[in-house]
Amino acid sequence: MRLPLVFHPDVAAETDAGYRWYESERAGLGSEFLDELARVLGNIESNTQLYGFSENDVREGILRRFPHGVCHRVLKNRIRVLAVFRAARDQAVRLTRR
Numbered sequence: 001m002r003l004p005l006v007f008h009p010d011v012a013a014e015t016d017a018g019y020r021w022y023e024s025e026r027a028g029l030g031s032e033f034l035d036e037l038a039r040v041l042g043n044i045e046s047n048t049q050l051y052g053f054s055e056n057d058v059r060e061g062i063l064r065r066f067p068h069g070v071c072h073r074v075l076k077n078r079i080r081v082l083a084v085f086r087a088a089r090d091q092a093v094r095l096t097r098r
Contacts, residue, residue, distance in 0.1 A: 003074070005045055007081045014084040018068060036063045037084065040070050044081075048074045058082065 015037065023030030040061045043050050054060035054071065061070040067087040073080045 002045055003048065003077065003079045005041060005072075005081055006078045008083065011081055011084055018066075018084065018086070022066070033063075033066055033068075036066055037068070037070070041081070044070065044072055044079060048079065 015034070018033055018037075019030040021030075022033045040063055044059075044061055051059045051061040051072075058071050058073055061072065063069065068084060069087060070084055071082040073082060
């Protein structure tokens with residue numbers, strides 16, 4: 001059974017910031033970032049055990065080509081996406097989200 005993805009309110013802004021930054025670097029790169037993010041989110045949704053734990057019960061899916069990850073927590077009836085983050089971002093900030 002596939003669990004629905006439920007996003008922390010900050011995820012939209014984090015995704016948009018990543019898109020805008022990559023798009024400013026090269027036209028079309030922002031769209032490639034979004035495509036890769038969609039691939040990782042699809043993997044998370046279809047196989048909750050695919051990505052390993054970063055701390056406690058928080059799993060971390062890593063994007064290819066882009067230094068970003070997706071922190072998420074698998075719950076009983078949903079998958080809570082906590083953050084879309086740049087790899088250099090302070091891990092403590094990512095892990096405080098519920």
